[in-house]
Amino acid sequence: MSSVSLRPDKIVAEHLGLTYVDQGTPGQARRNVVLQDFNLSVREGEFLSVLGPSGCGKSSLLNILAGLVRQTQGDVRIDGQILSGVSRKLGVVFQGYALFPWRTVIENVEIGLEIRDVKRAERREQAAHFLSLVGLQAYGNHYPHQLSGGMRQRAAIARALAYGPEVLLMDEPFGALDAQTRESLQSELLAIWEKSAKTVVFITHSIDEAIFLSDRVAIMTRGPGKVKAIMDIALPRPRDDSVRNSAEFLALRQRAWEWLKTEVAETAQPA
Amino acid sequence: MHNRSSATASLPASEPFASGATASQSKQPALPAAPSRVRAHAVHIFERSIALVAFLLLWELLPRVGIVSSAYLSPPSAVVVAIAHLFATGEVWKHLGSSAFRSIAGLLLAVAAGIVSGFLLGWFRRAERIADPLYQLLRQVSAFALFPVFMLFLGIGESSKIAIIVWAAFWPVLLNTLAGVKQVERIFIDCARSMGATQKFIFTKVILPAALPQILTGIRLAGAYSITALVAAEMIGARSGLGFYTLNSQETFQIPDMYAGIVLLALFGLLINYGLSMLERKLLRWRVGIAQNG
Numbered sequence: 001m002s003s004v005s006l007r008p009d010k011i012v013a014e015h016l017g018l019t020y021v022d023q024g025t026p027g028q029a030r031r032n033v034v035l036q037d038f039n040l041s042v043r044e045g046e047f048l049s050v051l052g053p054s055g056c057g058k059s060s061l062l063n064i065l066a067g068l069v070r071q072t073q074g075d076v077r078i079d080g081q082i083l084s085g086v087s088r089k090l091g092v093v094f095q096g097y098a099l100f101p102w103r104t105v106i107e108n109v110e111i112g113l114e115i116r117d118v119k120r121a122e123r124r125e126q127a128a129h130f131l132s133l134v135g136l137q138a139y140g141n142h143y144p145h146q147l148s149g150g151m152r153q154r155a156a157i158a159r160a161l162a163y164g165p166e167v168l169l170m171d172e173p174f175g176a177l178d179a180q181t182r183e184s185l186q187s188e189l190l191a192i193w194e195k196s197a198k199t200v201v202f203i204t205h206s207i208d209e210a211i212f213l214s215d216r217v218a219i220m221t222r223g224p225g226k227v228k229a230i231m232d233i234a235l236p237r238p239r240d241d242s243v244r245n246s247a248e249f250l251a252l253r254q255r256a257w258e259w260l261k262t263e264v265a266e267t268a269q270p271a
Numbered sequence: 272m273h274n275r276s277s278a279t280a281s282l283p284a285s286e287p288f289a290s291g292a293t294a295s296q297s298k299q300p301a302l303p304a305a306p307s308r309v310r311a312h313a314v315h316i317f318e319r320s321i322a323l324v325a326f327l328l329l330w331e332l333l334p335r336v337g338i339v340s341s342a343y344l345s346p347p348s349a350v351v352v353a354i355a356h357l358f359a360t361g362e363v364w365k366h367l368g369s370s371a372f373r374s375i376a377g378l379l380l381a382v383a384a385g386i387v388s389g390f391l392l393g394w395f396r397r398a399e400r401i402a403d404p405l406y407q408l409l410r411q412v413s414a415f416a417l418f419p420v421f422m423l424f425l426g427i428g429e430s431s432k433i434a435i436i437v438w439a440a441f442w443p444v445l446l447n448t449l450a451g452v453k454q455v456e457r458i459f460i461d462c463a464r465s466m467g468a469t470q471k472f473i474f475t476k477v478i479l480p481a482a483l484p485q486i487l488t489g490i491r492l493a494g495a496y497s498i499t500a501l502v503a504a505e506m507i508g509a510r511s512g513l514g515f516y517t518l519n520s521q522e523t524f525q526i527p528d529m530y531a532g533i534v535l536l537a538l539f540g541l542l543i544n545y546g547l548s549m550l551e552r553k554l555l556r557w558r559v560g561i562a563q564n565g
Contacts, residue, residue, distance in 0.1 A: 100481075112466040116467070163466065
């Protein structure tokens with residue numbers, strides 16, 4: 001996708017650092033460096049995955065981008081403007097859905113619009129549109145606990161899309177799903193993304209998922225987290241499941257694995 | 272109740288029943304042993320009522336056969352007559368009205384104060400750390416012990432009676448709201464924040480509904496406590512109310528009337544509890560079936 005490389009930067013993280021002071025036992029405060037000198041540019045309209053072993057600070061990165069956690073060093077810029085707190089340009093899909101159990105599916109989807117004081121009838125209509133986009137038009141009046149895991153995740157995606165953010169931040173959204181549901185949701189997500197022209201930052205620990213979905217994959221080192229390498233995924237789009245068996249795909253996966261291998265090996269020991 | 276009856280239904284059915292009535296019993300898919308469900312239902316009703324019936328019989332008999340003097344214990348038949356008389360003369364409405372006003376006013380004030388302070392303490396962790404020793408101490412102070420203090424400040428009128436009810440009902444609401452607010456999952460709050468929610472939105476549309484099951488548990492407890500406090504308040508310096516009526520009847524040796532007052536108080540308590548559990552059912556309708564599916 002050479003066209004992507006010409007696009008302007010949407011999100012730029014510069015020298016990002018995050019250090020917690022862990023006060024486990026009194027008097028023995030320990031500094032916990034989660035991110036250090038983390039640099040990354042996400043281009044407008046691209047699908048970028050952040051791939052790394054568990055505990056590398058991926059989720060902390062997402063929380064900083066979402067404006068939920070304040071970094072201790074460095075800056076994040078969105079469209080050139082320094083990010084301070086929550087930005088309305090961003091929508092987040094959380095690990096584990098985070099659907100409100102006391103709201104029906106459609107009420108969940110319209111919550112972002114409710115926060116923006118959109119009138120009831122209008123937000124209903126909007127929410128219904130995004131529900132049908134993810135194929136849940138028949139389940140609007142169900143409660144989240146009445147849906148399967150895959151359907152819940154689709155509802156969560158519809159909720160993040162419904163209020164029209166320019167960037168979608170996704171934190172291992174398919175992590176809790178079985179392999180088959182996971183693959184079909186990946187294809188669905190690509191179809192939605194191709195129609196919507198949004199920038200996506202997708203956090204995952206699955207190599208296959210990252211390669212299948214992305215224009216580029218940023219591979220992270222184990223904590224303190226920083227970007228170790230960025231891979232261009234030049235697989236043609238639109239992609240379908242057959243791409244998973246192509247020689248290019250396997251070669252990319254091999255390369256990603258080479259990068260990641262040392263990190264995983266290091267994580268496996270302490271914990 | 273459902274678990275119970277289906278457990279009995281799985282017992283081997285000996286004689287087949289006419290199955291006409293089973294359809295109205297339940298919308299669940301029919302079990303192979305459908306006729307035994309009628310029987311299970313009958314068994315269920317029997318089990319649920321036997322202790323009550325035995326109690327009433329014993330109560331009726333003890334004074335009737337002279338084991339206990341009827342000067343101390345009126346049989347339930349006489350109590351029913353006394354209650355009917357109270358309704359016939361309309362006197363009941365004065366007492367019931369006073370009691371209802373006091374307990375409901377006290378309960379409402381306690382619920383409002385308990386939810387607001389529970390929210391504040393649950394949200395501002397520092398405030399909780401500071402206030403915790405104080406409220407742990409205060410909640411041990413019996414509402415009845417404080418009655419003289421309330422009388423001193425508020426006089427002997429309605430306000431001191433309501434104050435004692437508020438004191439008794441406030442603590443369970445506060446403690447349950449506090450626990451409920453503290454247990455709200457971080458991800459719900461983060462999710463709302465990530466969409467740009469204001470603090471007010473997060474309080475009213477995220478924390479309140481998430482903590483509501485626990486808050487309602489607190490309110491139901493408060494309902495029970497408010498009745499206890501009501502009776503005590505009405506037995507000290509009142510001129511109306513079911514508690515006053517009960518004590519006054521004893522003082523004037525109207526023993527059946529005394530028991531009538533006690534029975535009416537119990538029924539009033541049941542009614543409050545029923546009302547609160549209906550409220551709970553209505554507000555927590557979304558939880559139906561949540562236990563099965565996670």
